[in-house]
Structure formats: structure tokens, C-alpha cells
Amino acid sequence: MKPIVKHSASVQVRTIPVGTDTSTQVLLGADDGMPNFAMRKFSMQEGGGMPLHTNTVEHEQYVLRGRARIRIGDEDHEVGPEDVVYIPAGVPHSYHVLQGPFEFLCMVPNLPDTLEILDQGC
Amino acid sequence: MKPIVKHSASVQVRTIPVGTDTSTQVLLGADDGMPNFAMRKFSMQEGGGMPLHTNTVEHEQYVLRGRARIRIGDEDHEVGPEDVVYIPAGVPHSYHVLQGPFEFLCMVPNLPDTLEILDQGC
Numbered sequence: 156m157k158p159i160v161k162h163s164a165s166v167q168v169r170t171i172p173v174g175t176d177t178s179t180q181v182l183l184g185a186d187d188g189m190p191n192f193a194m195r196k197f198s199m200q201e202g203g204g205m206p207l208h209t210n211t212v213e214h215e216q217y218v219l220r221g222r223a224r225i226r227i228g229d230e231d232h233e234v235g236p237e238d239v240v241y242i243p244a245g246v247p248h249s250y251h252v253l254q255g256p257f258e259f260l261c262m263v264p265n266l267p268d269t270l271e272i273l274d275q276g277c
Numbered sequence: 278m279k280p281i282v283k284h285s286a287s288v289q290v291r292t293i294p295v296g297t298d299t300s301t302q303v304l305l306g307a308d309d310g311m312p313n314f315a316m317r318k319f320s321m322q323e324g325g326g327m328p329l330h331t332n333t334v335e336h337e338q339y340v341l342r343g344r345a346r347i348r349i350g351d352e353d354h355e356v357g358p359e360d361v362v363y364i365p366a367g368v369p370h371s372y373h374v375l376q377g378p379f380e381f382l383c384m385v386p387n388l389p390d391t392l393e394i395l396d397q398g399c
Contacts, residue, residue, distance in 0.1 A: 156335075158349040158370075159363035160356060163339075182361045183337050191386040192314045194337050194361070213278075215305050215316050217285075217382060219341075227280040234282060239304045239316070241281035248280075260339055262384055264313040 156188055163196060173272055176203030176252075185265070192264045199223065201255030207247050207273040212263045214248075216240040221257030223250050247273050278310055285318060295394055298325030298374075307387070314386045321345065323377030329369050329395040334385045336370075338362040343379030345372050369395055 166180040177199045184193040199205075199221075207226065218238045225232050226249045227242055233253070234240060240259075242248050250257070288302040299321045306315040321327075321343075329348065340360045347354050348371045349364055355375070356362060362381075364370050372379070 156363075156365040158352070158365060158368060159361070160347075160349070160354045161361050163359045163361055166361075182339070183363055187363065189337065189363070190335060190366075191388075192337070192384065194339065194384065213312060215311065215314070215384075217304070217316065217339075225282075227282070230280070232282045237285045239281070239283050239285055239288075241278075241305055241309065241311070243278040243280060244312075246280060260382065262314065262316065262337075266313075 156190070159183065159187060171205070173208070173270070174199070174203065174205045176200035177205055182260075189265065192262055195261045195263070197259055197261055199250060199252045199255060199257045201252050203252050203255065204250035207249040209245055209247050209271045209273065210263075210268050211244055212266050212268045213244045214240070214242040215262040216242070217260045219258040219260065221252060222254040223252045223257045225250055278312070281305065281309060290320075293327070295330070295392070296321070296325065296327045298322035299327055304382075311387065314384055317383045317385070319381055319383055321372060321374045321377060321379045323374050325374050325377065326372035329371040331367055331369050331393045331395065332385075332390050333366055334388050334390045335366045336362070336364040337384040338364070339382045341380040341382065343374060344376040345374045345379045347372055
């Protein structure tokens with residue numbers, strides 16, 4: 156493996172179809188040959204977000220800018236810059252942006268991930 | 278495992294003895310029960326950094342603020358906000374801060390890590 160240095164703006168932006176005004180970039184992932192885990196960046200516009208869903212992998216997240224209400228399990232949290240979030244595998248979670256753009260890093264292990272939508276609200 | 282939401286400023290800051298004006302925080306790590314990888318934040322003051330060294334685990338990094346010259350292998354890179362860096366396991370690297378504070382996230386897998394200093398320059 157070779158070292159990689161790149162600006163995040165150089166990475167392809169992909170819309171998340173099940174989200175609202177939500178896109179993602181795989182900053183370091185399988186295509187880069189990451190051996191153990193991937194780094195993604197999510198961007199959500201004001202009023203946008205993701206409906207309640209589960210993933211089969213855990214999320215380690217760091218909020219870069221903006222504010223959002225995140226439901227994790229049965230609890231709501233309002234998060235903003237420099238907040239750290241851990242969402243265990245299988246725990247339902249949703250995002251609703253209060254102040255956009257809401258941007259965060261989301262790291263996941265190199266394991267199969269299945270996303271299941273639980274409702275269409277966010 | 279339970280979800281975790283916390284502000285990064287609430288996490289203990291530890292000085293890195295082999296660095297210069299360098300400290301770290303384990304934002305999500307073994308003590309939090311992370312199953313696969315850890316998220317750390319490093320802060321280096323202007324003129325500070327880390328001498329050339331190797332680790333036995335890879336680093337996936339995201340620059341939050343400041344500027345630094347990073348040597349990775351045989352190449353120097355000047356990095357700043359929103360830059361993404363991948364340092365493979367075993368590749369010599371060093372940090373010299375050009376504009377501080379230089380702050381970045383550094384993710385590592387849950388594998389044994391041995392740090393070996395190669396010289397005392399940075």
C-alpha cells in the first residue's frame with residue numbers, strides 16, 4: 156500500500172437516495188485499499204436528513220459543522236461541531252438537520268453493511 | 278454496547294512525550310468499548326510536531342485546522358483543513374507544524390501498535 160494525501164473536495168459526491176438533501180463522499184475506502192475501516196463524509200442541507208434506519212455495522216462519527224437532531228435508539232440528541240457520536244451496529248438512528256449544512260465524518264469497519272429503513276420520517 | 282454522544286472537549290488531553298508541543302485525546306477507543314477501531318484527535322502547536330517514526334498500524338487522518346509539513350516515506354506534503362491522509366502501517370512519517378494549532382483526527386484499528394522513533398528531528 157502507498158500513502159495517500161488528497162483534499163476532500165476532490166472526492167466524488169454521491170446522493171443518498173433514501174435521504175433528503177443528503178450526500179456522501181468515501182474519503183478513504185475499499186477503492187483506496189483501506190485494510191480495516193473506511194472514512195466517509197456526509198453532508199446534509201437544512202431541513203434534510205435520513206429516516207430512521209439500522210445498519211449492520213457500527214458508526215464512529217465526528218461533527219464538522221452545522222447542527223442536527225439525531226435519534227439513536229429511544230433518545231434524541233442535538234449535536235453540533237466537535238461532537239462525537241457512536242452508534243452501535245443494529246441500533247435504529249435518524250438525522251434531522253436544524254442548521255445546515257450539517258457535515259460529519261462517519262467511520263465504518265470493512266464488514267458487510269445492510270441498511271434497513273424503519274420509517275420514512277426523519 | 279450503548280450509544281455514545283459527547284463533546285470532544287470533555288475528553289482527557291494527554292501529552293505525547295516523544296512529540297514537541299503535541300497532545301492527543303482518545304475520542305472513542307478501547308475504554309469506550311469500540312469493537313473494531315479507535316478515533317483519536319491530535320493537537321500540535323506552531324513549531325511543534327512529531328519526529329520521524331513508524332507505527333505497526335495504519336493511520337486514516339482528517340485535518341481539522343492549521344497547516345503542517347508531513348513527511349511520509351520519502352515525500353513531503355503540506356497539508357491543511359479538509360485534507361485526507363493515509364499512512365500505511367510501517368511507513369516512516371513525521372509532522373512539523375507550520376501554522377498552529379494543527380489539529381487532526383487519526384483513526385487506527387484495534388491491533389497492537391508499537392511506535393519506533395527513527396530520528397529526533399521533526
